[in-house]
Amino acid sequence: MNETVYQKSAAGAAEIQARQMRLHPRLRSLLVLIDGKHNVGKLLETVAALGVNEEHIAELARLGLIEAIGAGVAASTVAPVAAAPAEAPAPEAEAAPTAPATSEGVEQIRALYAFFNDAVRDNLGLRGFMLQLQVEKAESLEDYREIRDTFLASVRKSKGEEVARQFEKRIATLLPG
Numbered sequence: 001m002n003e004t005v006y007q008k009s010a011a012g013a014a015e016i017q018a019r020q021m022r023l024h025p026r027l028r029s030l031l032v033l034i035d036g037k038h039n040v041g042k043l044l045e046t047v048a049a050l051g052v053n054e055e056h057i058a059e060l061a062r063l064g065l066i067e068a069i070g071a072g073v074a075a076s077t078v079a080p081v082a083a084a085p086a087e088a089p090a091p092e093a094e095a096a097p098t099a100p101a102t103s104e105g106v107e108q109i110r111a112l113y114a115f116f117n118d119a120v121r122d123n124l125g126l127r128g129f130m131l132q133l134q135v136e137k138a139e140s141l142e143d144y145r146e147i148r149d150t151f152l153a154s155v156r157k158s159k160g161e162e163v164a165r166q167f168e169k170r171i172a173t174l175l176p177g
Contacts, residue, residue, distance in 0.1 A: 002044075005070045006057065007036030012065035025136045026050050027060060034066050049133045105141075112144045112174055116151065119167065124154055144175055 008016070012031055015021055023031065030052050033043055040057055060066045116135045120128040131154065134147050148171050156164040 002041035002054075003039050004068050005036060005039050006034050006061070006066040007069050008034055009064055009067045011063075012060070015065055021063070026052050027056055029133075029136055030056050031060055031065055034060070036069055047133075049130070050136055108141070108174070109139075109144075112141075113138065115170070115174055116144070116147055120151065123159060123163075124151075127158065128154065141175065145177070148175060 008031065012034070015023070016032060029050055030043070030047060033047065038046075040054065043057075044052060044054070057066070061068070113135065116138075117132070120131050120135060124131065131147065131150055134143070134150070138144055138147060152164050152168055152171075155167055
């Protein structure tokens with residue numbers, strides 16, 4: 001399976017746009033990266049930090065979102081793209097992330113996810129790919145505090161101190177402390 005090359009099916013391309021299935025973030029991230037150019041081995045290498053494996057590829061195929069087109073066609077890099085949040089519970093094959101006990105905590109986590117997902121994608125682009133993976137894996141406020149520090153340092157480096165201060169103020173409203 002590691003040499004197999006997959007592409008998005010028509011249903012997969014539609015899912016990227018419509019987000020109707022509310023895929024688990026791991027599955028969605030993988031679906032976004034599947035481009036018909038990179039074999040499974042290369043894709044899994046790229047998304048190893050997300051905890052994605054061959055079972056996730058099989059799940060996307062089972063859902064009809066991807067289709068095999070060949071084997072042995074591998075490019076040197078994968079173009080990373082940001083993933084979107086899942087609102088529904090994770091599929092049974094996925095372990096559900098630990099969520100805060102209160103609905104206020106859940107809403108805070110969702111707001112932080114949305115903020116960092118958009119901010120990293122819009123301001124750091126491809127340079128923020130590893131940070132985007134951290135956002136996908138984040139399950140607690142402490143995880144987001146670590147992301148905050150890394151994000152602000154990256155913004156300072158690429159956009160300047162003034163932009164970083166603006167983000168710092170916005171983050172302080174979402175993540176006190």
